[in-house]
Amino acid sequence: MHNKSLPELSTALHSGEISSVELTQHYLDRINTHNKTLNAFISVTDDRALEQAKVADKMLANKTAGTLTGIPLAHKDIFCTKGVRTSCGSKMLDKFVAPYDATVVEKIDAAGMVTLGKTNMDEFAMGSSNETSFYGAVKNPWDTDRVPGGSSGGSAAAMAARLAPIATGTDTGGSIRQPSSLCNLTGMKPTYGRISRYGMIAFASSLDQAGPMANSAEDAAWLMNVMSGFDKRDSTSVERDVPDYTATLNDSLEGLTIGLPKEYFGEGLDPKVAATVEAAIKSYESMGAKLKEITLPNTGLAIPTYYVVAPAECSSNLSRMDGVRFGHRAEDPKDLLDLYTRSRGEGFGEEVKRRIMIGTYALSAGYYDAYYLKAQQCRRLISNDFQQAFKEVDVIMGPTAPTPAFRFGEKTDDPVAMYLEDIYTINTNLAGIPGMSIPAGFVDGLPVGLQIIGNYFDEARLLNVAHRYQQQTDWHKQTPDAFK
């Protein structure tokens, strides 16, 4: 049952082959068996899930159910869920029970889906390995000595071990795509503004985007249909029609031009990853696509630019966690300053503190022009590179991450090495354009992702390009032996 696609699950539910309660219980049992090993969930909402499943079964019985009604799902613990702890992977919010639902949660609930629980993540979504979570590291089901990637590592591990049929994630610099690559999933970061950020705890507001983490492009398309759309409560959400993402999945790729940025295949890329990704790209030629080498000359600016913009925005966003309005409150404060400093000192982990300090510095009087303003200018150059490229090509392809999953502790002492994990993904967040990672093969038994990047609001094309590949390959169907 846990290897079925969303369309297959939908058919099974609608035909009465299985009830939503049975399906939900099946996943809850799997979570119960495997979460001890993987630490993929921070909270499992059993009772609530079974209640939702009962309602779904009623709708299925009286024929008022939609296509996704009764299908279980896991939410990254960054989305506010009413009445449920929403921790964002931090001690700061360990006791925070959200008083309202994020728009994404609301839409998914309205579609009749069943929430199994909230998945583990790097603290406030800062990280590439899920080692910065207050709730401990998440293990990669493909090799439990290795990281699942981050920051949506809990959703990725849960999906790879088939503890949920689909999950949500967020991506500020790569956090949907990089863990998807390391765990053999199909993950999409949509165009900035495509999905509402309302109720999604802010890390870097000008970069954050939610998206699906799925077993296939088709499943991702199903969830994109539900998640996308304008929301008046998010001033950056875009008022633009949402196409049916499933309608164009099978479109022909005849005549498609694929751009291969030379900067994505150079130094720093593991040669075996390069070979795997190149083989995947080559197979597009037999589907009628043309390959064209391109250049994104400002790629080298992406990491330094991001590590000014993201910390600057997070230092501002996280100022609300002061022990008064939100978050952990220190005991017996001497005075107000002591309350602030100890609450924040105790509540935040090391990586979050590092980012707040960098961001506060970059925004401070006298440095704003030198850092934040300069970073915004670099951001424009990066964005222009893509616009230049899309004059000649339809989509861009390359690796998602420079390496397969690495071992715990391998990069924790060297923040810059960790930051380089996102070298191929961060540019798209800075430009605001969509990107996907899809399974493309294995290196020494570890999954490797192919990244597909598109122009603004070209999600349907990305899903189509991914789906056609998945019609010809079965990489996306592979699951780790220990979690069959």
Ligand code: GLN
């Ligand atoms: N790894 C990047 C960071 O640490 C991106 C994280 C993300 O996309 N949330 O900031």
